[in-house]
Amino acid sequence: MKTNVSISEVIAKLQPRKFLKLESIAPYGTLVLRKTGKGSVVFYWRVTIGSKSPAYQIGLYDSSAPPLSKSPTPNGYSLRAARMAAESMAEKHYAALSDGGYETVIAQQQLQEQALAKENAAAGHSLEKLYMLYVDSLATRNHETAKQARNLFAKNVAAVFPEIANTQANRVSSEQVVTVLRDIWSAEKYNTARKLKAYLHAAYAMAKNADHNPTVAEEFKVFAIKQNPVSDIEGVKPKDTGVDKNALLPDDMRKYWQVISKAGAQTAFLRLHLLLGGQRLEQLVRLKNCDVHEDMLVLWDSKGRTGSVRPIVVPLIPAALAALKELQVQGEYALSVTPGRPLSTRTVNTWAQNIVGEQIPAFTLKRVRSGVTTLLSKLQVNAEIRNHLQSHNLHGVEARHYNMYDFAEEKRKALEDMYAFLVTSSK
DNA sequence: GGATGTACGCGCTTTTGCGC
DNA sequence: GCGCAAAAGCGCGTACATCC
Known part of the structure; x- marks a missing residue:
């Protein structure tokens, strides 16, 4: 889509939640743009791998970035920077084609994360410590959310299953998490179970990502999390959730x-x-x-x-x-x-x-x-x-x-x- | 075979209802 | 006036269908 139409015009016409191809990327895939339901504009590199066509996020579009900038600003990418990022991803995909393409590249990165985590594995860092560290990070954004998350754990995990709360974080099994969630679920607190699962998952996801994400606090590394015990637990769906569209006329x-x-x-x-x-x-x-x-x-x-x-x-x-x-x-x-x-x-x-x-x-x-x-x-x-x-x-x-x-x-x-x-x- | 368009479910945050 | 539990709102990734 290298035309005379400016990117701002493209964005203006782009429908929310829709992908729009901007241009082809050599040797594989396309650079696409997506506007979310509320107007965010995000670059993706999308490629067909087998029967799937996943879109890998590059980052936000930064309208104030210099058009010729080759790397992202703190606020996002110029079109050129996004194109270069997509080309880099496409080259990695091409190099790994015989092994499964970009999906394999990502998987290998995750394996390296796990190996590094294993080296750093340390005893004495319990599930409760990990969770509370995560809650502390929440508190920097919203004290109310952090407080609620803290109470949620204290009441439903630490008080009821202290042995699980004290288990070394990287040794907590899916079964242990399920035990906790089942207890809440059986009390018909469906949203509580759902929320606790979400926070546990997020805490592990943050710790697992500690080595590769500069925004994640250094303290998460010592937990040596190499897998997320919450990932393979089936979805906990609330019952009877509705949408409030009852606006005052x-x-x-x-x-x-x-x-x-x-x-x-x-x-x-x-x-x-x-x-x-x-x-x-x-x-x-x-x-x-x-x-x-x-x-x-x-x-x-x-x-x-x-x-x-x-x-x-x-x-x-x-x-x-x-x-x-x-x-x-x-x-x-x-x-x-x-x-x-x-x-x-x-x-x-x-x-x-x-x-x-x-x-x-x-x-x-x-x-x-x-x-x-x-x-x-x-x-x-x-x-x-x-x-x-x-x-x-x-x-x-x-x-x-x-x-x-x-x-x-x-x-x-x-x-x-x-x-x-x-x-x-x-x- | 690969690119494109669309719908939907999940995760996380904010808001609201209930009870103290 | 507040704490807790539940509901609602919103972004994001991905499954699936269709097109080139």
Whole structure:
């Protein structure tokens, strides 16, 4: 696809979750691009091996990378750098064709990892130590997630199966993991079992990768993990999981606005939450005074696998500013009822339930966020602006590189239009 | 035989409900 | 107002079908 069409034009036309061939790679395979459901743009090298055509990820596209750069920037690849990476992969594939191609190259790399791990194998490093080390790494991104993961292990493994928790990590068998999971499963805690399995798998995966991934802490090496005992355990599926598509309809949103329009700190929080575009509660409650500016505020989003933390710039329309002033306190956190600590999302939910009650059937605060999306859509706000406002495409290239003030005016107008709709009588 | 397009399940993180 | 358990949201890899 070496045409006159620029890569930015290609990206603009690319459908989410679809692969698009960019160009052929000599001697084998193709360089392809994929946009995720939320707008991330990722390079892959794809090749047919036997009856399969796996796509091997190269890395994110970095629109700000110099076009002629041959190696990736910290933020990703230029087209040229991605092409060179794909060519390198293709050459390895070609060299190993008689042995099975690139799949074999990867397998050999894993064997080398295992051999190295064996050399470093050390006694005394238990499953619990490994797990907690992993949890500590989670804590650097999100304390809440780390706390929950820690409690999960303490309650379901350390307390119930202490002998398994104390087993040397690289000697833990799949059967031992299954024993733990079965115990939780039999108590009908399906999601708990599923989550524990996920964390155990992730802890082992991180330790196993310690030698080849610079982002993995040095301490993981001493566990000498050469295989993941969780990998060959069949999937633990939750029962009766559904998808919440129960967004508040525009008329409900108007009703909601009427309900929360009365004075008071609790309603002020709900007004602020709504007029900021229905931001995620977990992020909104962590708002710090240093991130509150004259006409906008900044929230920080750590959602996603990349481990990065991203700013979400939200314009403050006058009504939102007024709501903020009603409950803003001094200190580190702008929204707090316990000195020195951010407001709990749990508390906020309680407020919302108490205030709204039965005035809106089956009301939950979560429905406000999706209700904002629905309302903005009705108000002709395009999806790109909606996504930026609610940080739905955080990992997309546009989101990573856009200037703090990009879309500010569009987002402000969207919020003002929404406010105008809310305060207008439907009759 | 190899390239391309699409759907879907799993892993991880965030949000919400319940009970204290 | 908080801790815990469960549900929901989202990125990613891969199976599968079809095309060249």
